[in-house]
Amino acid sequence: MRVFYLVLSIIVLSVQGCATNPSQKSSQNTVEKPTSTPFDFGGLLSNNSTESDKKTGKGLSFGKMLSGNDGSSEDVNYGLFYDQGDHLKELVAERKFTEAMNLFTQYKSEFFESESALTGKQHLEKYHPELKQVSVYLNNTIHEPKLNKVIANLDKYSSFPIGQKNWSDMKLSIEKANSEVSKYKAQTLVGMGRFSSHLLDEVLNKVKSIKLSAKRYANKAYVDYGIANGDSFFSKYPVSLNRTTVIQSTSSKVASILNSSKLETTDNFVSAYGGYLSSKQKKILGNLYLNQYVEEGGKTDKPVLSLVMSGLVEAKKKGLSPDSTGDMKIKFVEVTSKTLLKEGQVEFPAEINMDLPFEIGKSEIKDIFSDNSNADYIIVFDVALANVNRRIKKRNKATSIFLSGHNTLQNPVYLAAQMDVQNARMNVQSANSQYCSPGPGAVWCELGKTFAVVASKERLGERQQTLLSTPQTIKEPIHEEYEYSTSDMDVKKNLTAHFYVVNVKNKTYYKDTFDVSENKAFTISYDVKSKDINKSTLASKYDSEEDISSYEDKAIDVDVSMLLAHYLKNLGGEIELKSEDELRMT
Structure with a gap:
């Protein structure tokens, strides 16, 4: 295919070299001779070409045809000798970076990400220098000011601990950073890694670092926040956490706090976080809950057994699993x-x-x-x-089908087997009746006849065996x-x-x-x-x-x-x- 385009290029160049300028006059004859209709590669002659254009050869086109002066790709016809890459070069040379960006966006998949028919090289590589200039312009004038603003906001939360009053702003800054990164990556040109600003990686690394620091600090923040304040800690904390991991990894500290607390604190904690407790934690907190329940209920006139039983029932309702009744047996x-x-x-x-x-x-x-x-x-x-x-x-009736008996029918396969035997016998008779006339070839004729007879008899034996193994009748079920x-x-x-x-x-x-x-x-x-x-x-x-x-x-x-x-x-x-x-x- 590339050879074809190379040959075509040579032909076209030859045509260009041989084209006669209609303004020239013959040295022998001052009368102008009209030229033949010029070749048109890329758009042929424009529909707007005048008869004068056709006569003078001005309609000759090898790809480029501009109808406007703003460089818009919609006004350009691309062909073999003037493609989108050539257009891109012109726009960059004229520092028309916005138009160049629009051109790239329009023809990204169709042209720039495709391969050249002549060189096999991707157009994206061929025009990388021009595209790099466009990306630098876009980054400097549009995107990097936004990214710098995001970085400045993130820098406020680069060192921990972060006070609870700043959690909401920190979460908002992370969300805005992620949003800005998503918008940047969605850009047609700068969203491609090779044309991206170094500030993009800086934003991503800062977000990653802040999240990692926040997760490392989460256990202490969780305990400091107040274990009985309800489930709001995880909704307020600036980064997403694995609740089960946080709660189970702080179990010793939490148990120590709850041991010196009142039943209400334990009750609030279990109501908020009970679903994330391990089976071991449920037993430990179940026993603690029961002891606190009996201790605080002992100030009333209720019998001790009723307090224990009430505590056990309540602990069970809350999903706890006490495995001891204390000193009571x-x-x-x-x-x-x-x-x-x-x-x-x-x-x-x-x-x-x-x-x-x-x-x-x-x-x-x-x-x-x-x-x-x-x-x-x-x-x-x-x-x-x-x-x-x-x-x-209720009693009901239903219908079904049962096998009541069988009909005996002639087996069609048996009849076919009989016919095969009869045909095989006829073939044997035919082979035996073969006549060999005297002469030089009689010996070979007789030998062939012998082979034919033997083969036909073998086939007869096979057909007879098939007939013997085939039942004469078949049974058809009656339903x-x-x-x-x-x-x-x-x-x-x-x-x-x-x-x-x-x-x-x-x-x-x-x-x-x-x-x-x-x-x-x-x-x-x-x-x-x-x-x-x-x-x-x-x-x-x-x-x-x-x-x-x-x-x-x-x-x-x-x-x-x-x-x-x-x-x-x-x-x-x-x-x-x-x-x-x-x-x-x-």
Whole structure:
């Protein structure tokens, strides 16, 4: 392609050299001879060319055609000998940098980022000196004054610590710097790295340095800000932070502060930052929260157990996980009534979810006190009734298809195999009947005949074998539509339980009863035929009897925290325990 353009250039130059100036007169004849229509490479003759132009050759064009005097690229026709690069050079030489910038913007991808057909070199490299002059002008007159202003604002925050009153201005300065950088990089010419101002890197480095310093100082700033002031620290701090990292890395310092604080401070801290605590922090703060709750609540007339239980419930609500009740020893005991199990009144078990820090065990009712003699309080859980109710809400009919039998049909493949055998036999007969006339070639004829007979017999054997392995008949399935039944069923599980809160030292107890229920909807199918062609699909579509039975036998979950919340709502009903037998009889 480059060779083509080179040859074309030589031809055009030759034409230029041979062109006759129409103003010259022949030495032999004073009469002017009109020249032939001149060549036009790039725009040919302009549509505005006059007949005089055509006769005199003024219409001859090799690319450049200006209709105005302002140098606008819209007024220029570019061709082989005058392209956008030549135009750029002219504009730069005349110091028309704004027009040069507009030219580059208009033809950046079309021309300047493309390769020269003659040299293979990118035009961007070829005209780099001119473009550099344009970029220097734009940077000096337009962009660098803005960047210098940004740098001056950032310099105010180059050293830490920065007072809280300046956080807002610092954040705004960083945002403005990022905005100015984005605008600069969006520029067509100076946004390209090779033409960018050195001040751009200075702005970027300053922003990076300030952010890094702010992040290094974040832990101290967080603690100094006030750990119980709410979640506003992270929204006010001038740079974005990983909240979990900051909170967990300052956990020791925070714990020290909270240990000497009141419950309100701990409560505010957990409300603001509880979602970012590790499981270990949740346990530590849970125990601290409980101790503060009991200590401050001890000034009231509430029983100690109620304070502990209230504190545990509140800590749980706030997402904390206390794993100790302090000096108070509380044990949780689940008793099992063998009589109720035998009578079938307990159809499914209760699964105790020990979400509070109690010791848990199982005992017979008669062994409660002997097994837990070192406990301050014993919480006894007793399932009185657990039953299941099924209720059919709706019956429906549905249709499906089953395999009722088969039709016996002639196998078309067998008929085709028979035809193949007959054709193979005819080929054998044809090969055997081949006549070889006497003469010099008789031997070769007979040899060929022998090969033909052997080959045709082999093919016959193959066709016969295929026929033997092909069944004469095939079975076509017979499908019939039928109806089956479905039922929408609601299964409800009900559990009634007693629980006792026994004060071992004071010999009092509290008794209450609560109910827990849950239900689940099922849809089951009946009378689905064993030969239903959609049997596997129906099996996945509907529930099975095994699914229902599994749900009915599954334990109901009971949270210990739910029991305590129920107890706290009904304080004041403690009964004096005159003897251990009295509890056993209840």
